[in-house]
Amino acid sequence: MLINNSKEKVLEQSIKWWNPGKTRQWQEDGIDFVMGKREGYYLHDMNGKELMDLHLNGGTYNLGHRNPEIIATLKEAMEEFDIGNHHFPSIARAQLAEELAKCTPSSVKYSIFSSGGSEAVDAALKSARYATKRKKIISIRNGYHGHTGLAVSIGNERYARPFLSVGDPSEFVQVPFNDLEAMEKALAPGDAACVVVETVPATYGFPMPEEGYLKAVKKLCEKHGTLYIADEVQTGLMRTGKMWGIEHYGVEPDILVTAKGLGGGIYPIGAAVVSEQAGGWMNEDGSAHISTFGGAELGCIVAMKVLEISQRSEVVENVAFIADYLRQGLERIQEQYSEFFIGIRQLGVVMGLEFNHPEGAKHVMRSLYKNGVWAIYSMLDTRVLQFKPGLLCDRAYCDELLNRFEVSMKEAVLSAKQKI
Template sequence: MTDTVTPVAPAPTAYDDTTAADAARAYELDRRHVFHSWSAQAEIDPMVVTRAEGSWLWDGAGNRLLDFTSQLVFTNLGHQHPRVVRAIQEQAATLCTVAPSSVNAARSEAARLIASHTPDGLDRIFFTNGGADANEHAIRMARLHTGRPKVLSRYRSYHGGTQLAINVTGDPRRWANDSASTGTVHFFGPFLYRSAFSATTEAEECERALAHLEQVIALEGPQTIAAIMLESIPGTAGIMVPPPGYLTGVRELCDRHGILLIADEVMAGFGRSGRWFAVEHDGVTPDLLTFAKGVNSGYVPLGGVAISEAVHQTFAHRSYPGGLTYSGHPLACAAAVATIETMEDERVVEHAAALGQEVFGPGLEELAGRHDWIGEVRGTGVFWALELVSDRATREPLAPYGGSSPQMAAVLAACKREGLLPMSNFNRIHVVPPLTISAEEARTGLAMLDRALTAARADA
């Protein structure tokens, strides 16, 4: 286990009448004025967070919770990392903001550092405010570069909440927003546990998934397809690590038909999978690579597109028709510089890989041996999912696709009682804490999850 990472130890916190009153007022004003995303407004009871540090946060009742969510899988360096906080403070004292048409040192250095870790040839960086608009712009670039309209993406995927990104998405959040007018086509990706191809091995799943994609390309007309967009490892949809050779096979299909490959690394990138970028697991170089979240641990909104030289040349003497008011915002880019430098200095990516191999992989398999609700454990690095089922033989999900269940609610409630903040989606628990979590904290969280599953099963 690498020991170069030094997690920020949470200091004791006082919970007094003032803290309680502030939390109560924040909750009251939230419910009166804030409109929450992906929610029926009258049916939610959002948690108040009063402070956070390292891998921990405190709720409005003064409870300390181990953050196994990294919020929305973005606090890769944990909460309140002093180097990133200091970089934002120093940048604010020098240059808070500037129009994106001007050069600023923070943006230039952030671009250099990002390009130093992307696959060879992806040396040009277009900055956005987050992952959804990064994906929107990557698709726009692909369409303009190829002169073709269609984009292919897989079912069980998530690419963002804006109009085009949500239509490229392959999960139920698309349904209410799907206008059937965005030139998007979906296909089945590899997922052996719930194979669409009746496969029995990873090799069969890979081969059949690629054959299926090849057929979709042929039937849609290769000359109409601008790009295939894939999460290198689908995140929100289930952390389904693709079998070896799958991304290579997609790359070959794209090359054969003049289609661009867009790798969505918004969640999997910047160390989450135990590599700087998840495409490295298959040794693949995409034409466009999108990022956000971990690039600066989400401290200030930032995303972007890493662009190949061929796509860059399309716009060398032709104006790119797109931009954002806050593209390459100095505060966000200063946070990115501090984040990447910290990751390099403290060997955070290596630490994440070691945690996956030595703690999360074996620890979660041990849990599966004790809990018959766990149908499958899958993941890599600090990027794991537990597929919860009511019956291991039939693989019946513990909650329906696109929904929840009393059993899942019981698991989440038991986690909270244990002092663990879990991430859930449908019938899954995702184990995605900060990359800087210590091995001791990680094992503490797994023990909490173990006891929560036991309690929830007893109550079912």
């Protein structure tokens, strides 16, 4: 049973038993938050402080916290299902796989299920290696694809170095984003299994792909027999205004990875959806990759509901509305603080706000927190604030958000000036 502890006690317990460094770091950053009640796009601290959730855990709460339709779906599923047994075909897994194939680009087909994004990335990389019989993996510098074996080695060193997991450069090559020449050089030897790209790199602050860049990368991949993996963990599920971010760029990937919001914030699930070629191993040795919780049946049922809600026409229209409405509001505020607030990176409700100070987004995060908004700086570019509203926000929510943002901006400018 959960003990009804005070917030002070939970913080003490967290330092003693959970993660002392992480707990202290947030306290030093002025964020002494312990999650209490959560509903829709609002979070509450254990002591009652209300926050508008503009982080959504990277899109995990794309459809809001504790979405009633998702909860009802899970409750109903629990009358009949459990996690299931990963060895057997199952009604829920087979149906979700078919539905994922139908809503992803026509280049991808089979679903390899996981319990999160990192594992799905690992499964994608393993599939590419099997299909090409090549080991080398090319990824984007300052990317983040997860915490597991291969996924951590293809991301930024910040997450690999502490665990002696920086990839051997003969196997793991990283090139700068939007640098086609560097990509061409890396692909030229013709020995790379795959190129992995976050369609809009999240942890790096959502820099937008330059015109034609992703399409040109895909073309180079085809020329060199290399597979293209689209990491859509943060850009999928309608967040960009289309079901998958990659659809904006005319790229048909060989593998598409999805997770986070796929579980509706209620039941963890992820998937690598792979082409016939990339999924070749499943015809030859289908039991080569196994995962006890990957594709848990309860998660599959939740994910089907997520796919259905996310593709409703009124939801698609709402995303376009919020994206446009917030852009206009943010631009108005930007005009007042144009020296500090220097850029709005945006694709749908995927947004990065850029500030003219090396730690600008940290200052803005603190003021926003004080004024009741939770948005976090980009871990790999602290000038940029990740600003990520959900698909189902309404106009009143956006108005309140813009009010709180405007007040916070005034304070952040002052606080950043004092720290220059």
